[in-house]
Amino acid sequence: MTKWVYSFGKDKNDGDSSMRNLLGGKGCNLAEMAGLGLPVPPGFTITTEVCTQYYDNDQSYPDELKGQVEEALAAVENQMNAKFGDSSNPLLVSVRSGARVSMPGMMDTVLNLGLNDETVKGLEEQSGDARFAWDSYRRFIQMYGDVVLGVDHHEFEEVIDRYKRETGLRQDTDITAEGWKEIVAEYKAVVERETGNPFPNDPQEQLWGAISAVFKSWMVPRAITYRKIHEIPESWGTAVNVQSMVFGNMGEDCSTGVAFTRDPSTGENYFYGEYLINAQGEDVVAGIRTPQSLTKQGREKEGSDLPSMEESMPEVFKQLDEVRLKLEKHYKDVQDLEFTVQKGNLFMLQTRSGKRTAKAALKIAVDMVEEGLITQEEALLRIDPQSLDQLLHPTLDPKANKDVVTKGLPASPGAASGKVVFSSEEAEIQTNQGEKVILCRQETSPEDISGMHAAQGILTSRGGMTSHAAVVARGMGTCCVAGAGELHIDVVGKTITAGDRTIKEGDILTLDGSTGEVMVGAVDTIQPELSGDFGTLMEWADGRRRMKVRTNAETPLDAKAAREFGAEGIGLCRTEHMFFDQARIQNVREMIFATNEADRRAALEKLLPEQRADFAELFEIMSGLPVTVRLLDPPLHEFLPHSQEDIDNFAQVAGIPHEKVRLRLSELHETNPMLGHRGCRLGITFPEIYEMQARAIFEGALEAKAKTGQSTAPEVMIPLIGTQAELDILRKAVENVAASVFEEKGETLEYSVGTMIELPRACLTADEIAQSADFFSFGTNDLTQTTLGMSRDDAANFLPAYVGHGIYERDPFASLDVDGVGRLVELAAHGGRQTNAGIKLGICGEHGGDPASIQFCESINLDYVSCSPYRVPIARLAAAQASIKGEGLGKPKAAEAKKAA
């Protein structure tokens, strides 16, 4: 018989943390904590397999489930010495979701379940607090009505508002037990009116209603969206945790809180967290009251007057601090804890791996190696390479003028400027139109996930460091200022008021997520200074990786930045980028308009000194390192004037009649420029273009050599090769130019000639092409376009639907399509090495900076990856991880790399 239900708690504990897939994150860790002897209120977990069964069988449960739940509930009753539905000593439970990975706020929770008109009296008796009992009851009806029965929570709020109006009471806290009793009656009337059925009085019915609500919530749109963004398979399902209630709202000796074993923003090793006295757990996370710091240190850091838990409840704090140390040592990682103190007794409600900023992750990993908790390799594997992005992006220039209107909580680090929008939808729309936006909300909720993902920054006027906005933004690496209470954010009127200033929709705001500052207007940014931890980790990574990491760069600025980030050469210098310069484009255009070779050569002659100077500078910056220069690649018409004004200007300066300009423009028009007259096809039809470029490369390299005294071996890369014959013709042309230059200058240097592999045909005939190539560089951008028959420029109309349907797990332009494109790359690597054992193999598409793609590159033994400058550190770490995983598992086969990544 399948075991569908696992108990946890002191007396009966069936699970442990190894059973995450089955019990979900929350469930397995509750069992693990119970196993460690920590105070966990007893309960049980209904497995994720039930969820899968539920959806596979038309939303019905396995037959044995009911019996197993009864049995587990009985065990809880036993331990708690209370009885579910008992009118004198009722057991109350919470029902919570718990998927394999934490999905904060995404799944619905019901507290105080088991209360009804009978059991409320038992609670009153047991607690000796009628007001608490009836408040708990009304909370239960409100939560259950909202989450399980689908009654709009405004309906309930209205009842309280009306009650307060009628009685003249101001605060919820002013309402007495009698008041709550009246409200409970009205709540039940609301439920009956809205649903057509009375509120369920039977605790069993309540329980199964809540369990079903959890399973149903797995498929609500916001959950689907979250899974999409975080690439969580639908098939994983969620578990349901039923746990006996403990109360943090039974009086002043009660509290509830959320904590991290280290500071999740900075990584600092001190106990970081918040608590609220006399409150239920959801009050902290929802950000309705601003919570107090756990520690004195924390309180002082935040400049708060409210006493810390360390100060107000020193005994319980000490106990909690011990739990903290025990759990971190046990899990060897930072933990994110939830706890409740009921009448001076500590209860642990959750532990999980703590989400942290990249900066914190680095510090924690390095510190833990130094503390002897983990190995260097574990530290390397623990950092998500993508997260380094957060460290590498600009921060605000401290010298810039800042028009600070207020300061909120520094909820997620980084800096961002953008137009103010007030809804998730608007954030998405404007971002899709290419705008940068700041999403401004009183507080965020799971419905806002898509908009938060789209926005550059998030600003809220309510909620703390562990509010929804803060947690989600840190997870996304998006800058966030939370709880900026001085701001009045009016999402209906679409204004923000700060004292006497008004900010309207569309105005520019700048956020500094590291200080909490909110500024009007755009503020200059500067490069981040990288911490010593970063350097340490990168050093470890460099020691562990096999593949080299180069950069894609053509400007001196990018090349310098990349070298500072640790690039070991240039993998792709796109020479055409040098042509777009305003000062040169006229010459380029004249070259294109030339109708014969002589005129074309004359125009090229003017471009030569400029290209030579470009290359000389680049070779100088990359002195001693390899530089791959790709010859002209895009269709010529990309360089042409398009606007009326541009056309007029060009015609006038060039002295070419308008008519002729127009004719040539129409001649150069292409239906599918991506598949048109470009790449080496230009070299075949207009050999003089590549000759000029080759000359500029060799002359520039000699110039740089003379200056630095160090030789840089240029790697001349011919783009868009489909056949060996093309490469033979163009290689010969390059070699002829090299010979001429060397003879003219009386000096030589090493160089190589290779090709970009970016067409399926090139992959299929790589064995032939490799006979004429010193290197292959996989241009996986174009290879993805051709292999998938998908234009990157046009895919926006259908690619989101494709990822939504799971047709592609990830955007294949962001992460290499291993099954399709990857197979071709593997074929080509194999074919190339078959006929040219010494061939150098690298990748220079955008995928060169994507960790999953880098792991694939390792699996097929490429020599290097090349990526944009800011991704170089990411690639260094990802390459190290790939090396470690590769050795650990034996080389994974290409097809498996994707899954492993």
Add this chain to the structure above:
Amino acid sequence: MTKWVYSFGKDKNDGDSSMRNLLGGKGCNLAEMAGLGLPVPPGFTITTEVCTQYYDNDQSYPDELKGQVEEALAAVENQMNAKFGDSSNPLLVSVRSGARVSMPGMMDTVLNLGLNDETVKGLEEQSGDARFAWDSYRRFIQMYGDVVLGVDHHEFEEVIDRYKRETGLRQDTDITAEGWKEIVAEYKAVVERETGNPFPNDPQEQLWGAISAVFKSWMVPRAITYRKIHEIPESWGTAVNVQSMVFGNMGEDCSTGVAFTRDPSTGENYFYGEYLINAQGEDVVAGIRTPQSLTKQGREKEGSDLPSMEESMPEVFKQLDEVRLKLEKHYKDVQDLEFTVQKGNLFMLQTRSGKRTAKAALKIAVDMVEEGLITQEEALLRIDPQSLDQLLHPTLDPKANKDVVTKGLPASPGAASGKVVFSSEEAEIQTNQGEKVILCRQETSPEDISGMHAAQGILTSRGGMTSHAAVVARGMGTCCVAGAGELHIDVVGKTITAGDRTIKEGDILTLDGSTGEVMVGAVDTIQPELSGDFGTLMEWADGRRRMKVRTNAETPLDAKAAREFGAEGIGLCRTEHMFFDQARIQNVREMIFATNEADRRAALEKLLPEQRADFAELFEIMSGLPVTVRLLDPPLHEFLPHSQEDIDNFAQVAGIPHEKVRLRLSELHETNPMLGHRGCRLGITFPEIYEMQARAIFEGALEAKAKTGQSTAPEVMIPLIGTQAELDILRKAVENVAASVFEEKGETLEYSVGTMIELPRACLTADEIAQSADFFSFGTNDLTQTTLGMSRDDAANFLPAYVGHGIYERDPFASLDVDGVGRLVELAAHGGRQTNAGIKLGICGEHGGDPASIQFCESINLDYVSCSPYRVPIARLAAAQASIKGEGLGKPKAAEAKKAA
């Protein structure tokens, strides 16, 4: 020691017809004829290997060559009892080229070589005819001066013109021996003036000059062009034939002629040919004098008064007729002969396989099987499938009004209309611009090859059935009317005068190459009636082929034509073609402009009855045969209005504001539509479109079944599949529609669902996709575009250069790129069969009608090919040939198929 020189003739005969590659076509057949005891003037062949050596070694000869030539020449002197350069009894020779395959008129010929001021006297003595001797001498100087020394032939013609003006003589025949002697002196002066050197007097110098001229002519542009058009590798080289002269111009008992052993136009088994009395061979081919028929039958057919050879030289004719029968029996094929009669003695100068029209080829092949000369399989292999095209294209409607201006010789069958052009260059330019042109020339020359290839038809005012124009046009399958002597074709003034009518450049002419009629204006055409021979051969082909042949068709007209041509079903019905109909496009556009599913469904509802009727009719026509229907494939914007007028119209009828129309148009614009939102991506994003189409298919099929009583199994084809997931989603949708329709109608039918394989990714993951597909149809058009990264619409700018450089041997859109695209197709076929052994595999790209590509399909064991209706017979024959070759050679591997084809 390498043997560079092979003798032929009665006494010393080194070669035979098996040595074609070494001796060239002409050389090997001269040796073969000599071996058969036929009267061949002795001579020798310098091998094609010398040509290769010559170009490999900076245009120099192997050391041993000179000695071997001397030796062979001595053998000729011996047999002829004359001596090269001897003043009393000089041996004269011709020097001719001879490549492996016949290249008519492409290579230069020199006659009467060995004449100089001394030997001319010997010729005078030997012939007893001073006028003949000096005429021969001046002909030699003229020909040698032109061909070897590069003196413009106008220079020589001017000398004769001036001489005639000064002496008052009218005709060349009026010029006496003395006159020719004066002209010889002037010719020599011309040569010295033009070249700076005296005309070579030394026969040895003359001989080597001519040999070199032959080798050099291998690389002149016109030869290169011819090879390109006829796909002849440059590496083959040419041989040189040196042969003792015989003279057809020594008097009235002399003649020269060209003959075919059967009629090369109709295939009729009678002796077909022309001769000229008292003429040299070149006079016949050059078309300067209109020649006489060989036979009485031929003379009567042409309605000529000039006596046939059968009548005027009955003895020699009889001898020639015996040669004819002997050669045909020996070669088992129609021969193209050249002969000369010198003073009543017959000499054979050439035999080769006769070029013939497709109609003739068919008749000859079928007749020869019936005569027991060849087997059915030999007959099948002997017909070039491409040539059937000639039989299948329309001829003039006999009931159409024809404005006939003149009648010339029916030189190459077929009918064509087009704009009049007067130069090869203009023919090419206009054709490239999409015009259809008729190339009009007094006579054609090898320089005109490119233009003849481009033109729809060729018209000449001079020359006979074996003139350059006629021979080349027949080879190309281009319609040609030759020798329309009533026309004055003025290529400088760009007019044609016919009596009092004037036709200008750009006017429309129609030619009937089967009757020789020339008509002003365009004339209606009709389908050809196919001969019984065609039916016989097709029957043999059907008996020998393994692959089925289907057609690509969507209109009833095409479908009917294809079925008549023997199509065994439809391999590709492009449903979108049904949408372009003027009456429907408005509904299609409204469907596209719909901004929500409901509006889109409403517009689709209007299209449903039309699509259903389309399919019902198609299924009826193809009753009992499979029909593959491809669901909507092209990007939606292809259907949209583009011109201002169209946009206005659409907006008005649809009642959509202009602004909105414009916005939607810009939204639908794509950078690379070929790689954009099309194919199954439309089905994924707008499922209702495919649902409507599927419904139309199933309802239409049931309708047709009810009508014909015979079921047609629809094959629903999903285009542009790249992943199995896409196919799963769309297959399910189609199956749902089928189930609904069957339930509604209370009736079912067999159907299958498959996919077009047209993306590299689909090929690479075919093993997965095949698990969800009943069939694959290779869409090699798009697969070529994506695999090669080459847009068919844009390739014109570079593809000619690519074929010119030999980067691709043939246009990869016309003939499958076996090494690249073919490899993917092979991978996919293999992958598909691995997981779905019963999967049906076919091809439906343009390549499905290309014989070389069909052989590739056979080599990888596809089940069928599908091509345009007019190519169905071509495919049937090509499939049979592929079967025969496949069995003969064992299955050739894919990579070898190209070479074998």
